[in-house]
Amino acid sequence: MAQPYTVRISSQKGGVGKTTISVNLAVALKRIGHKVLIVDADYVNPVVGFHLGLEEINRGFRSVMLGKAKLTNSVSIHSPTGLHVLGGEMTQKMFEPNQAQIRRFDNMLKGTAYDFIIIDTPPGFSTQNFFGYSNEAAIIITPDLQATASAMRLSQIFDRLHLKHNIVLNRVRSRRWELNVGEIEETYGSKVSAIFPEDDTVPMSIAAHIPAFLFNRRAPFSKGMERFSRGYSLRTEVRPNPPGSGIIGWLRRVIGY
Ligand SMILES: Nc1ncnc2c1ncn2[C@@H]1O[C@H](COP(=O)(O)OP(=O)(O)OP(=O)(O)O)[C@@H](O)[C@H]1O
Numbered sequence: 001m002a003q004p005y006t007v008r009i010s011s012q013k014g015g016v017g018k019t020t021i022s023v024n025l026a027v028a029l030k031r032i033g034h035k036v037l038i039v040d041a042d043y044v045n046p047v048v049g050f051h052l053g054l055e056e057i058n059r060g061f062r063s064v065m066l067g068k069a070k071l072t073n074s075v076s077i078h079s080p081t082g083l084h085v086l087g088g089e090m091t092q093k094m095f096e097p098n099q100a101q102i103r104r105f106d107n108m109l110k111g112t113a114y115d116f117i118i119i120d121t122p123p124g125f126s127t128q129n130f131f132g133y134s135n136e137a138a139i140i141i142t143p144d145l146q147a148t149a150s151a152m153r154l155s156q157i158f159d160r161l162h163l164k165h166n167i168v169l170n171r172v173r174s175r176r177w178e179l180n181v182g183e184i185e186e187t188y189g190s191k192v193s194a195i196f197p198e199d200d201t202v203p204m205s206i207a208a209h210i211p212a213f214l215f216n217r218r219a220p221f222s223k224g225m226e227r228f229s230r231g232y233s234l235r236t237e238v239r240p241n242p243p244g245s246g247i248i249g250w251l252r253r254v255i256g257y
C-alpha cells in the first residue's frame, strides 16, 4: 500500500489564506475522486471545522496528539463530499505538541489508507519546524513585501529540513502598489506555482460554511483551485475514483470513501 501524499500548507505571516486554501484543496482533491484527510494542526486557532460547517469538535487533533483518542475515532466526515476531517478542539488550555508526540502522530498518518493528507498549520517561524514528515509544503503569500520576505525565511527552514516547497500567491488584485509576480519570483529566486485572485466568493462562502470550491465552481478562486488540485492529483500514482452520482455515489460520500 502506498503511503499517503502529505502536503503541509504553511506561512510565516498570519491571515494570508492557509486555511482557505487547505480546505478548498482537500475538497477539490476529494471531488476528483481521491481519499483525502484534512488535518487542522492549527492548535492556536483551529477553524477548519467552521469552514466546513462541522459541529463543534470535541475530539480532534489535540486529543490524538496527546494520545487521549485514536485517529480513527476522532475523524469527522464532511457529508456533502465525504472528505475526512481531523478537526481542532477549541480549548482554553495552552497546547503545543512536542517532537515525540509529532513523531508518533506522523507514524499514525503514514499507516493510513488516504491518497492525500492536507495539513493546515498555524502561522509562524518556529511552529513550522513542527509537523515532521510531509512530502511537500506550499508556502502561501500575499503580494506584499512582508509576506514575501517572511516566505524567504520559511523557505530557508524548509531547505534545511530537505522539504520540497512551492510558493503560492493568494489575494491578487493586480493593483499598482502590489508586488507583481515577476518581482516576487526575482526576490524568491524561483517560480510562483499558483496564483489565486482576490475573490468575494471566498468570504461569502466562509460565512455560509461552504468551501468556495463548492459554493461557486465558476468563481475565479474555484477555477484556480481546480487547476491547483489537478496538479497535486498528478503527484500520486493512485488512480482517482470519482464519486459519481446515484446510490453508489451517495453511499461513498456518506462513508467517506
Ligand atoms: N482569495 C481570497 N479572496 C478573498 N478573500 C480571501 C482569499 N483568501 C483568503 N481570504 C480571506 O482572508 C482571511 C484569512 O484567510 P485564512 O483564515 O484562510 O488565512 P490563514 O492564513 O489561515 O490565517 P491564520 O494565519 O490566522 O491561520 C479570511 O477572512 C478569508 O475570507
Ligand SMILES: [Mg+2]
Binding pocket: 018, 019, 020, 042, 120, 121
Ligand atoms: Mg488558518
